[in-house]
Amino acid sequence: MENETEINEADDSSSMESVLVDNDYDGTVEELTNNVARKLLNDSPLPASCCIFRVPLQIRQKKIQAYKPDVISIGPFHRGQGGRRFRLMENVKRWYLQRLLLHASMTLPDLIEGVVDLDKRARDCYAEPLDLNKKEFVEMMVLDGCFLIELFRKGPSDEQHDENDPVYRMSGIRLYLYHDLLLLENQLPWFVLERIYSLTAVKNTTCEGHASSLTNLVLNFFIEYLGDNHILNRSEELHPKFLHILDLIRTVIVAPFENQSKGTQMPRIPNVTTLSEAGIKFEKSSKPSSCILDIKFDKGVITMPRLVIDERTGPLFRNLIAFEQCYYSCPHMITSYAVLMDNLINSSKDIDLLSDEKILENWLSSEDAAQFFNDLYNDTTVMGSYYGNLCQKVSDHYNRRWNKWMEKLRRDHFNSPWAIISLVAALILLVLTVLQTVYTIHQYYYPPK
Known part of the structure; x- marks a missing residue:
């Protein structure tokens, strides 16, 4: 009996603890529900109307x-x-x-x-x-x-x-x-x-x-x-619905480029120095109304509009890229341009080559200008590159061995008037030597009577 009594008391105690736990649990659920409910949002924390952001x-x-x-x-x-x-x-x-x-x-x-x-x-x-x-x-x-x-x-x-x-x-x-x-x-x-x-x-x-x-x-x-009237060329009619001043500036820069096709991927291409050694030429665009993004490739020639680089260029491009990264409906045109320029420019030598062709008007040191392009788009993403087709054409041209061989021949043997004269003289000497050899052989087999 005593054992049964102890068992019953133990059951009652266990049952009581279970009730207390259940009641405490119910209170916790209710409290948590109220806490979470107060924190729920009826509206999106970042609605589509947002167009002014803190830079990530x-x-x-x-x-x-x-x-x-x-x-x-x-x-x-x-x-x-x-x-x-x-x-x-x-x-x-x-x-x-x-x-x-x-x-x-x-x-x-x-x-x-x-x-x-x-x-x-x-x-x-x-x-x-x-x-x-x-x-x-x-x-x-x-x-x-x-x-x-x-x-x-x-x-x-x-x-x-x-x-x-x-x-x-x-x-x-x-x-x-x-x-x-x-x-x-x-x-x-x-x-x-x-x-x-x-x-x-x-x-x-x-x-x-x-x-x-x-x-x-x-x-x-x-x-x-x-410092460059070209970058804000207003050759196109602009829509009046800008979001803010930075959006206006971006719209003017990219407006002539709006109709370009957008690809899904941008193949990486060699830098300016390497492409030049493979026979690809770089020329400044002759169109005064071209926007800076209007880069073309045709028959082994990359045509690029002029760009001024100084201490003002960096903040402008960085904020344009930040805007493209933050605003949902802003095409990544400036970001695509930054990625392409980073592909083309690896060192001060690349800057110097583009400066010699009047494509870049550089007011920084060549090293600082190269570093500017190398750091410009770090930690950003490109949704649909606008230079995918161009980069694919450049890559295909670069990978053709015949183009590299012809450029090597031109660079090694036609890079100066004296080299050309030497090559022509060598060819003449070779021809004369061949003719002399042929004549000697002919005389041996067919001696004069």
Whole structure:
């Protein structure tokens, strides 16, 4: 009996513990359910409307300074972070706003009322939640947007500008501004700029007195900075729906290349030096309207448009590539170009060869220029290369032995007038020797009677 009692008590104790565990488990499930439910998202964390991004760490760490503003913050990502670096230009923003209101003959309340409805739409362009309330966000749009419109209205030249304007009276400021305004992280949505431009457009005219489009004002401003009128060649009609200033610049660069066929794979090809030794020639494109991406291969000749390389080229290309990597519907055209140039350029010798052909106008050292191309697209991907067919043709031509033999013959025996003369003399001597040998043999077998 005692044993049975002990067994029953043990069963009751076990049963009680089971109930307590079940109850505790139920409480845990309920608590976890509530916790997880509160963290669920109804909307995508990265909707299709996002077009302004922080540069991914894997890309940024290769060249941090190329993605970081020097003197001015535009948009929310770097707002309030610059300290002394941004202090001067924050004051210039306030001054430019006042001047723009005077030019447009409008009041500040009218301007704010004209853009306040863009709050939600503009927020949706940024690829992360913003720690700004509506008042702070609208204030940022007004200050930053009006600064840009007034800056573009003034134009790139420093002639006849207010002598008190630091943008045009401090030689380094404008160069830093050009850099900062083309950063992916330092953008305002284009529709915000368009709204402010239309509200203040009364005085936005060219020197001939005709109204100038916002697109023209922006491009005219940046042409001076890029140091190359060719790269922003506006031979094509542009669609007016840009995402931001960086997207406008990219669109102008790639517009003539839009109709090129896209392949799925880009075979790796040898560098310029190796291809030259195999008989492939490099020539500068003769078309003044060619975009820098318009590279052709035909009958053993690679034709390439001219490209200027200096300290400004790197940040521009890096931010264009970062934009292509982040924005879902942006074709990887600049990235494809970077991959092709990395294939072609391995060393300073390749840079020198392209410079001799006037394809590259290099303001860096040959070593730095080669390193620029070798590092440009690191840690990126190419979805559908635009040079797959070209690289396949180059590879096929390079792998034909006959082409290599003919080039070796030309290089070893026809590389100078004296070499040609020596070869001709040797051939004449050989012919004469053969004729003499034939004559001697003929005399032996058929002696004269």
